[in-house]
Amino acid sequence: MSPPDQKAVERTLHFLHEIQALSLSDGTFGKDHEHLSRQQRKLTARQLRKQRKQMARNATKNANIIVISDDDDGGKDANSQPEPLPSKSSYVGLPGDNAPLSPLGEHLARLPMNPQLAKLLILGALFGCLEPALAVASCLNYRDPFEIPLDRQISAAKGRLGLSQNTLSDHWVYVTVVQNFRQLTSGVERYRFCQEYFIRDNVVSEIIRLMGDYARLLHEYRYIATPSPTDPGANINMNNFPLFRAILCGALFPNILKLVPQIKDGRVCRPKVHARPSEGDISINPKSVNGNVWPADPVWMVYFAKTRMDNSTCSTVLDTTIIPLRPVLFFSGSIQSNLIDSTVFTVDNWIKVQANPVLFRLIRDLRACLDDILESKFRCPSVTNWDPSSAEGRVLHTVVNLLANELVPTVQTQRYPWEPKTLERPSGGDGVQSSQSKLTAPHLDNQKQDV
Structure with a gap:
């Protein structure tokens, strides 16, 4: 087994820092970062890059030690004492015994999925959008429920657009699929639904099972009150799509x-x-x-x-x-x-x-x-x-x-494949089709506020 490339380790550390899973001490980074001068910002960025490079060098160095140690095991005497492995702190390149994971990073590390999807679960639970977050995370972490024949691409695209409910979101398509599938009680109805939209029913069933598993983990970590994906308190905003896209x-x-x-x-x-x-x-x-x-x-x-x-x-x-x-x-x-x-x-x-x-x-x-x-x-x-x-x-x-x-x-x-070719395309702002979400919270007023 080859050790990891140092640049790949640096990219991973940078990614973890961007999603707030890694705590890097730069001395000046904080809530008032926007008030720093350009020179101070450059210094801050330089300190972060230097720290990431040091951590990457240490991680690569220790990975090399482990690989060499494994390769040399066969030539050592069976009675010889194994050499101690590097300490935990040397892996991360920082002094002390604790890895520089942030409190969020500690929780992301415990959830069995991509850290961005794990973060989606946690934010969904905290903001009352648990079930949509579970559906999207389960689909993205497992597999796409759609299986589209080559000769049915147009019908599938039209059906997928309908499942999006005019939200301009591929992710909300997954939410709609799971919700509709769960509402159908008979096997015949579910079969017809899956046939209409080119969905694999066994994949959706597995996604629903995964949603239950992830909900139990969130309950175990005390983010939700019950281990159910449909917990009322954790789904208070489940139909508030504008909030859900912000969580995304x-x-x-x-x-x-x-x-x-x-x-x-x-x-x-x-x-x-x-x-x-x-x-x-x-x-x-x-x-x-x-x-x-x-x-x-x-x-x-x-x-x-x-x-x-x-x-x-x-x-x-x-x-x-x-x-x-x-x-x-x-x-x-x-x-x-x-x-x-x-x-x-x-x-x-x-x-x-x-x-x-x-x-x-x-x-x-x-x-x-x-x-x-x-x-x-x-x-x-x-x-x-x-x-x-x-x-x-x-x-x-x-x-x-x-x-x-x-x-x-x-x-x-643009003209969709199922629309007639004689349809005139929009030009210069004419023929604009406004696509606005139909899934807004009923208790909120949609008043435009310019940022």
Whole structure:
């Protein structure tokens, strides 16, 4: 067995730090990071890179020691004493006996899945969206429930678009599939449902079983009151899709894309997909419900999986959900203010945001309060207190209202394969088809607030 490559270890450490699973001490990083000067920010970033490299070197060095030790075991005397393995602290490159996992990282390490999906489960439980979070995490961690014959691609695409319920989300398709399947009581009804949408019933049954297993783990870690995926207290916001897409953003960050509209000769063309500079070129799978989306204005997406075909020059994103801007501000990485223009802010060192400074300060202060609540939950898990008279309940209700009151971005669509070829495509803003979520919480008013 070959030891891990040092650069691969560095990338892993950087990823764990981005999803808040790893605690790195840089001396200055904190809630006031956005007020640092450019020189201080560069110093902070340099300190983090140096610390990650040191940790990666130590991890690679100790992996080499273990590999060499295993290879030499055959030539040693059976009565000889084994050499002691390196201490736990030397693996992580930090002094002391404790690994630099954050409180959240400790919980993510205990859940048997990708850390982003584990984070989705925890956030879903804390924000009252448990069942949708369980459905999405189980599907992404296990397998896609769809099995589409090559000669039925058009029918399958039309059915998948219907299952999305106009939410502009591949992930909500999984939620709809699981909910509809569970509501059908007879085997005949389930068979017809699966045949209509090209779904494998045995896969959905396994996904439902996994949802129960993951719910029991969350109950064991005290995030929910009962071990049931349908626990009422943990599903108080299960139909609040605007909140759920914000939770998706928090869990899947930094997997964020930006769709930028393209206009040629006065006509709207296929948008350009922008990812972080380190990601390179990316495209969206045509099978995605957002594969034909052409935004009128730049919009943001979150995704979980991407792949690269042998004959392709860029990676392809397999699953997407279109999100507005506020979830990015609440659940992203560091936010830095522009020292020249007080209305411009930079998120995660590449996302440019123009916002009213007063509203931005409100979001920043709310985010700080939310971070404190989440940190306390990660350190000492407990069931969420939604009582408006409590400090926790007031903050959460305010955050939920702010996230749920932001409208879905307006988009237009290319002609779908099942539509007649004589259908005129939109141009110059004419023929815009507004796609807005039908799954908003009934007690919340959808009032537009510009960020």
